[in-house]
Amino acid sequence: xxxxxxxxxxxxxxxxxxxxxxxxxxxxxxxxxxxxxxxxxxxxxxxxxxxxxxxxxxxxxxxxxxxxxxxxxxxxxxxxxxxxxxxxxxxxxxxxxxxxxxxxxxxxxxxxxxxxxxxxxxxxxxxxxxxxxxxxxxxxxxxxxxxxxxxxxxxxxxxxxxxxxxxxxxxxxxxxxxxxxxxxxxxxxxxxxxxxxxxxxxxxxxxxxxxxxxxxxxxxxxxxxxxxxxxxxxxxxxxxxxxxxxxxxxxxxxxxxxxxxxxxxxxxxxxxxxxxxxxxxxxxxxxxxxxxxxxxxxxxxxxxxxxxxxxxxxxxxxxxxxxxxxxxxxxxxxxxxxxxxxxxxxxxxxx
Numbered sequence: 001x002x003x004x005x006x007x008x009x010x011x012x013x014x015x016x017x018x019x020x021x022x023x024x025x026x027x028x029x030x031x032x033x034x035x036x037x038x039x040x041x042x043x044x045x046x047x048x049x050x051x052x053x054x055x056x057x058x059x060x061x062x063x064x065x066x067x068x069x070x071x072x073x074x075x076x077x078x079x080x081x082x083x084x085x086x087x088x089x090x091x092x093x094x095x096x097x098x099x100x101x102x103x104x105x106x107x108x109x110x111x112x113x114x115x116x117x118x119x120x121x122x123x124x125x126x127x128x129x130x131x132x133x134x135x136x137x138x139x140x141x142x143x144x145x146x147x148x149x150x151x152x153x154x155x156x157x158x159x160x161x162x163x164x165x166x167x168x169x170x171x172x173x174x175x176x177x178x179x180x181x182x183x184x185x186x187x188x189x190x191x192x193x194x195x196x197x198x199x200x201x202x203x204x205x206x207x208x209x210x211x212x213x214x215x216x217x218x219x220x221x222x223x224x225x226x227x228x229x230x231x232x233x234x235x236x237x238x239x240x241x242x243x244x245x246x247x248x249x250x251x252x253x254x255x256x257x258x259x260x261x262x263x264x265x266x267x268x269x270x271x272x273x274x275x276x277x278x279x280x281x282x283x284x285x286x287x288x289x290x291x292x293x294x295x296x297x298x299x300x301x302x303x304x305x306x307x308x309x310x311x312x313x314x315x316x317x318x319x320x321x322x323x324x325x326x327x328x329x330x331x332x333x334x335x336x337x338x339x340x341x342x343x344x345x346x347x348x349x350x351x
Contacts, residue, residue: 075328082106082321090325094291096306098319106322108303108329113292114206115302115330118281119274121210122217127267129214130221135251138229150226157219165283168212173203173284180207184297196297197290204286207296212280217270224269228262229255268341272334278304303330 086104088095093107133153137146180200187193198204236254245253282305292298301309307323314320 072328072331075324075331078317078321079325079328080321082318083325085318086322096322098310098322101316101318104318104322106326108326110288110292110300111303111306111326112329113294114285114298114300115275115304115333117294117296117298118206118210118213118302119271121206121296122213122274123267123271125211125214126218126221126270127263130218130225130266130270131263133218133222134225134229135255137226139247139251139255150223153219153222155219156215157223161216161277161279162283164212164216165280168208168280168284169203172211173208176208176211177201177203180205180297183207191294192296194293194295194297196295196299197288197292198286198297198299200297202286204284204299205297206285206299209281209284210296212284213274213277216277216280217273220273221263221266221270224266225259225263228259228266232258264341264344268337271337275302275330275334275337276304277302278308281305282308303327303333 082104083090086106088105088107090107092109093105094110096106096111098104098106137150141149177200180203183193184195184200188195196205232255236258237250240250240254281302285301285305286299287301288299292300303326307327310323314323
């Protein structure tokens with residue numbers, strides 16, 4: 001079969017551009033039908049569902065903000081008349097006298113001191129122990145020991161506050177009284193351990209209350225820290241081990257840096273629990289006739305225990321407003337604590 005020679009100068013016509021066969025019509029580009037992409041299943045119903053879900057989620061998020069704002073407004077409205085009738089300095093006065101509605105004299109100096117000192121002391125005890133327990137359960141203990149031990153730690157959170165209070169004043173206080181005496185005699189030159197405004201006998205001091213609060217907040221800090229440490233990326237741990245790091249070096253270089261913000265968040269949860277604890281502190285702390293000296297061996301009331309101790313006397317508006325004003329300070333203190341925690345954690349929380 002002979003091949004037909006190609007004629008130079010005459011370009012070949014591509015097959016796609018060939019003339020249409022007889023009976024067919026060619027369509028111009030503007031006459032071509034453009035197919036629409038397939039719509040989502042459900043069509044308009046799906047979009048309506050998305051809008052409804054967004055509205056419900058937004059409403060749920062706004063609920064807590066509105067509730068907090070309403071609580072703050074309520075506290076302010078009830079507290080302002082009492083603050084106007086107050087004859088003492090609200091921030092610097094140590095007295096809290098509301099027996100005479102026509103001559104109110106109340107301040108939060110001692111309430112603030114006892115609340116902050118007992119809570120911070122409890123946090124200083126609980127955080128190192130909680131971190132140690134969390135590291136042991138996640139990186140050292142075998143699985144057969146880790147699970148039941150974790151359960152025991154978590155069960156501490158279910159113990160009622162009154163049980164902790166009774167245990168603290170009747171069992172713990174006599175046992176730690178020699179320790180309190182030793183610290184008072186040996187480190188009395190330091191303001192934290194100098195003689196307080198109550199007797200060391202009986203253990204009704206901030207020192208005892210702080211230790212009991214440390215036991216109470218230990219399960220919260222341990223549980224959160226444990227879960228954060230468990231989420232440390234395995235490649236980070238394996239990379240440190242590949243470099244020849246020891247077990248402690250792996251923990252120090254990978255686990256602790258990754259869980260730093262989570263531990264801070266756990267600590268702030270525990271601090272919030274300590275700041276608001278009422279029954280246990282009310283049982284342990286002994287009332288004091290003299291102002292406090294920022295000593296761990298002082299007595300007195302926290303914000304919460306002071307309000308609880310006078311709850312039965314909330315009949316007249318002005319005396320009641322004095323306690324509500326103290327409650328508003330505690331309410332604001334929790335916001336300051338959380339804002340400080342966010343700042344320290346760098347605005348993020350791992351885990």
